[in-house]
Amino acid sequence: MALGDNKRRIKYALRLAGWSYENGNRDKLKRDAASVAPSEYQSEMDGSLFCPVCYTNLNRVPKQKEHFSNGREAYFCHLAAYKDIKCDLRSSRPEGKRYETYEEARKAIDDENLVIVDGFIKNKPELPDEAGGEYDETPVEDIDGPISDVPIGRHRGESFKLPSKITTVAGICRNFDENLYKYYYFPNQKYSIQLVDLLHPVEEIQEEDDGPKLYYGTIERTVHLGEHKRPDNIRMTYLKNNQSCVHDFCIKLQDKHQKTHGITDASVGRTVIVYGAVSDNGTGLCFKNLGWGEFALLPRKYDELLA
Ligand SMILES: [Zn+2]
Incomplete structure (x- = not known):
C-alpha cells in the first residue's frame, strides 16, 4: 500500500x-x-x-x-x-492524471507540476572540489534526459513527446513538501501519479519485488562490517519492518557509498528514501546495488510528512 x-x-x-x-x-x-x-x-x-x-x-x-x-x-x-473548486487532494483514493493536449502537458512541466523521469543517476558525477565538503552541500544534478514518448494523453493510446529528466532521490527530497503533490511519470507507468501516492512504506513490505519503486523507511540500526572497518566493507543499514515473515530489511552497500549520502552510525532514527527493487537477503530482504542517485536521507524537517 x-x-x-x-x-x-x-x-x-x-x-x-x-x-x-x-x-x-x-x-x-x-x-x-x-x-x-x-x-x-x-x-x-x-x-x-x-x-x-x-x-x-x-x-x-x-x-x-x-x-x-x-x-x-x-x-x-x-x-x-x-466543493466546486477542483482539487486532486479531495479524493481519498489516488488518481492518475492524463492530459488533454501536448500543450497542457508541456505547460504542467513548465509550471513544475509534472516531472517526466527517464531514470536516476547511476554514477557519482565528477565534482570540482570535494575536500571538506559537507554531504548536504553535494550538488543535486538534475540532468536533462531524452525527449520521451509518454503515454499520458487523455485519449486511449495517445502519447506526447516530452522532455525528461535523469534525476536523483536527493533532488526529490529537496523541497519534499512541494514535490509531494507534483505529478511524476516514471518509466512504464500508465499515467502520471502524485509523489504522495508513489511512496511505499518499507515497514509493510513482505516479499521481493523486481520492479523498481520509491520506498521510504526508518533506520533502526546500522552496522559497518569487517574487522578493520574499511570504507570498501559493506555497511548493513537496517530499516524498520514489522512483517512477521521478514526477519530483517536492510540497505546493503559499501560503507563509503552510504557515507557519501550521510548514512553513518549516527543515522539511527532518520528516514531514508530509496528508488530500487526489493531483493532476497538470506532470511530477510534488502536494497542492494543502488546507484548514486537512487537513495538519500530525507531532511529531518520533513519526517513529520511521512509519519
Ligand atoms: Zn485542495
Missing part, C-alpha cells in the same frame, strides 16, 4: 493568518505560510489553514482530539463550501 492510500493524503496545511482564498495572493501564501501537520493543529489556527494544492480552507477532523475514538489519526479535509 502506498503512502497515499488513505484519508491522510493532505500531509500538511499552509497556515497564514489574515490570508483568504478569495482575496489573497497565492505567491504570498506559498512564500510566507508555515507548514502545519495534522498533529500540530491548535484551535486558534482555525480559519488560517489552507490546502497546499487548491488553496481553499481546510478543517482538521476531529476538531478537538488528536485521535478519533477508534484510535485513527486526525487528518485535514476540505470544506463543503468550496
Whole structure:
C-alpha cells in the first residue's frame, strides 16, 4: 500500500493568518505560510489553514482530539463550501492524471507540476572540489534526459513527446513538501501519479519485488562490517519492518557509498528514501546495488510528512 492510500493524503496545511482564498495572493501564501501537520493543529489556527494544492480552507477532523475514538489519526479535509473548486487532494483514493493536449502537458512541466523521469543517476558525477565538503552541500544534478514518448494523453493510446529528466532521490527530497503533490511519470507507468501516492512504506513490505519503486523507511540500526572497518566493507543499514515473515530489511552497500549520502552510525532514527527493487537477503530482504542517485536521507524537517 502506498503512502497515499488513505484519508491522510493532505500531509500538511499552509497556515497564514489574515490570508483568504478569495482575496489573497497565492505567491504570498506559498512564500510566507508555515507548514502545519495534522498533529500540530491548535484551535486558534482555525480559519488560517489552507490546502497546499487548491488553496481553499481546510478543517482538521476531529476538531478537538488528536485521535478519533477508534484510535485513527486526525487528518485535514476540505470544506463543503468550496466543493466546486477542483482539487486532486479531495479524493481519498489516488488518481492518475492524463492530459488533454501536448500543450497542457508541456505547460504542467513548465509550471513544475509534472516531472517526466527517464531514470536516476547511476554514477557519482565528477565534482570540482570535494575536500571538506559537507554531504548536504553535494550538488543535486538534475540532468536533462531524452525527449520521451509518454503515454499520458487523455485519449486511449495517445502519447506526447516530452522532455525528461535523469534525476536523483536527493533532488526529490529537496523541497519534499512541494514535490509531494507534483505529478511524476516514471518509466512504464500508465499515467502520471502524485509523489504522495508513489511512496511505499518499507515497514509493510513482505516479499521481493523486481520492479523498481520509491520506498521510504526508518533506520533502526546500522552496522559497518569487517574487522578493520574499511570504507570498501559493506555497511548493513537496517530499516524498520514489522512483517512477521521478514526477519530483517536492510540497505546493503559499501560503507563509503552510504557515507557519501550521510548514512553513518549516527543515522539511527532518520528516514531514508530509496528508488530500487526489493531483493532476497538470506532470511530477510534488502536494497542492494543502488546507484548514486537512487537513495538519500530525507531532511529531518520533513519526517513529520511521512509519519
Ligand atoms: Zn485542495
